[in-house]
Amino acid sequence: MGSAVGERAWQPEVLRLNALCPYYTMFPVDFPLSVLPAARSDGWVLDPFCGRGTTLFAARLRGRPCAGIDVNPVAAALAKAKLVDIHAETVIGLCRRLLHCDAPRVEVPRDPFWGWCFHPDTLVEICVIRLALLNAPDTAASIALRALMLGILHGPLRPSRMYLSNQMPRTYATKPAAAIRYWERHELRPPRIGVLETVRRRARYSLAQLPRKVPGWVVQGDATEVLERCDQKFATVITSPPYFGMQTYLPDQWLRAWFLGGPPTPVYSAADQLPQGSQSQFVEALARVWRSTAAHCSPGATLVVRFGTLPSRSIDAEGLFRRSLSTADAGWQITSMRPAGSPPKGRRQADQFTVSTALTSEFDCTAVLSS
Ligand SMILES: C[S@@+](CC[C@H](N)C(=O)[O-])C[C@H]1O[C@@H](n2cnc3c(N)ncnc32)[C@H](O)[C@@H]1O
Structure with a gap:
């Protein structure tokens, strides 16, 4: 219970x-x-x-x-996001559409931190969703997707494929210099994690059953x-x-x-x-x-x-x-x-x-x- x-x-x-x-x-x-x-x-x-x-x-x-x-x-x-009433599949559908739409070329941050924190393919996908959500009106689907993305953006590498980043706490984001020192010392490279698969898994879990609106x-x-x-x-x-x-x-x-x-x-x-x-x-x-x-x-x-x-x-x-x-x-x-x-x-x-x-x-x- x-x-x-x-x-x-x-x-x-x-x-x-x-x-x-x-x-x-x-x-x-x-x-x-x-x-x-x-x-x-x-x-x-x-x-x-x-x-x-x-x-x-x-x-x-x-x-x-x-x-x-x-x-x-x-x-x-x-x-x-605590107030939304939405089906997981709707949020997953929005994520898929945003990743596949003909978005203008997104700008990807270039500092070394970003190359250590995210696999290049994962970072592009994150940036595509970020830009699209910045320009999107607040709907139940965009609110839920935004919050799901915040939840999966960074966290530990194990268990695998739960978070999009290289090793990091989920509770707070390490500052760039300290994070790079840690990753170098432990020889940790960011894994390639698909945003859609991760959103799908998390949306189906977190939105499985919602309280009444x-x-x-x-x-x-x-x-x-x-x-x-x-x-x-x-x-x-x-x-x-x-x-x-x-x-x-x-x-x-x-x-x-x-x-x-x-x-x-x-x-x-x-x-x-x-x-x-x-x-x-x-x-x-x-x-x-x-x-x-x-x-x-x-x-x-x-x-x-x-x-x-x-x-x-x-x-x-x-x-x-x-x-x-x-x-x-x-x-x-x-x-x-x-x-x-x-x-x-x-x-x-x-x-x-x-x-x-x-x-x-x-x-x-x-x-x-x-x-
Ligand atoms: C102790 S936390 C609240 C945590 C919350 N009970 C929860 O379960 O997540 C205090 C919050 O006050 C917010 N805060 C600080 N100054 C504020 C202000 N002037 N107006 C509104 N919120 C403010 C902080 O951003 C922080 O999120």
């Missing part, structure tokens, strides 16, 4: 869509699922820092309409700015703001960001990410988001936040978070605060990556909007 949180258990196939592609500090899906049955049974669910869209996927499993916002294009592309939307942008332009009302907000000290959401995903139209080198700017310069800057920016969410919620709405800091920043995460809520002064009243220790080790957000959770402080807070 799959996840058995709450009163319902899901077949494992239904949960596969959520695992299309990993993302830094992603929730385990059980976290938003555990919140949703206790929250109102109807009404829209919002995640203003939605990352790969785990909250949206949980809302979909519970039949709730939902919305997500994230400033990182990789996150937004993955989150959008729910109304929903995802916007790439700054949470406060997007909320200012939006007229949706929300009953439940479940989110996890950027961890204080975590500035690498984009540079660590630079290869996936390139696939979405970014430059062929890592970008280190943290443009539009919540400012991390000082604790007070961070608190102010977070407070603005809590204020904007309150403006889009009715009295009695629930806000559930998983919050953490990186071990390298030995600060009081709970204190920082409490300050952000009190600075917002928007009516969010804390009803519970507990360490995010409930999932077994290995299931916490930071455990998904290389961060030592022994030193990482993560906790869950529930607040209710007063009248």
Whole structure:
């Protein structure tokens, strides 16, 4: 059986869509699922820092309409895919058409990194799909294909033919110089991997069974700015703001960001990410988001936040978070605060990556909007 949180258990196939592609500090899906049955049974669910869209996927499993916002294009592309209703064969058909259409000659990045990372034939196919998707309107098929491509773009060589790249973690993209050193030292050449075959395998796996479609939307942008332009009302907000000290959401995903139209080198700017310069800057920016969410919620709405800091920043995460809520002064009243220790080790957000959770402080807070 799959996840058995709450009163319902899901077949494992239904949960596969959520695992299309990993993302830094992603929730385990059980976290938003555990919140949703206790929250109102109807009404829209919002995640203003939605990352790969785990909250949206949980809302979909519970039949709730939902919305997500994230400033990182990789996150937004993955989150959008959590809402699609599409048959695997349609996505495979789109991939085949794009590979075989008379596309203009694609430009292929020339730096040595690219020759080490991908077999030349694989790289041309990736570039053809990339260019076509950059020019394609958002449809269920293009959204699903884009997210599938992000998921298979890089990863380990074993088991074979799962990923398009030379040896690389699937969780983050190694920076070019370090990657080349590694490949040279281990004499690893990129295998020739067919994009269509890999998309076919992954689409049939990940899209085998989807939860029932729910109304929903995802916007790439700054949470406060997007909320200012939006007229949706929300009953439940479940989110996890950027961890204080975590500035690498984009540079660590630079290869996936390139696939979405970014430059062929890592970008280190943290443009539009919540400012991390000082604790007070961070608190102010977070407070603005809590204020904007309150403006889009009715009295009695629930806000559930998983919050953490990186071990390298030995600060009081709970204190920082409490300050952000009190600075917002928007009516969010804390009803519970507990360490995010409930999932077994290995299931916490930071455990998904290389961060030592022994030193990482993560906790869950529930607040209710007063009248
Ligand atoms: C802890 S992660 C969320 C992970 C998510 N819970 C998941 O399951 O994937 C925090 C997210 O906040 C996003 N973020 C940072 N600053 C933002 C802003 N100003 N507006 C919207 N999203 C922002 C980051 O890009 C990152 O994806």
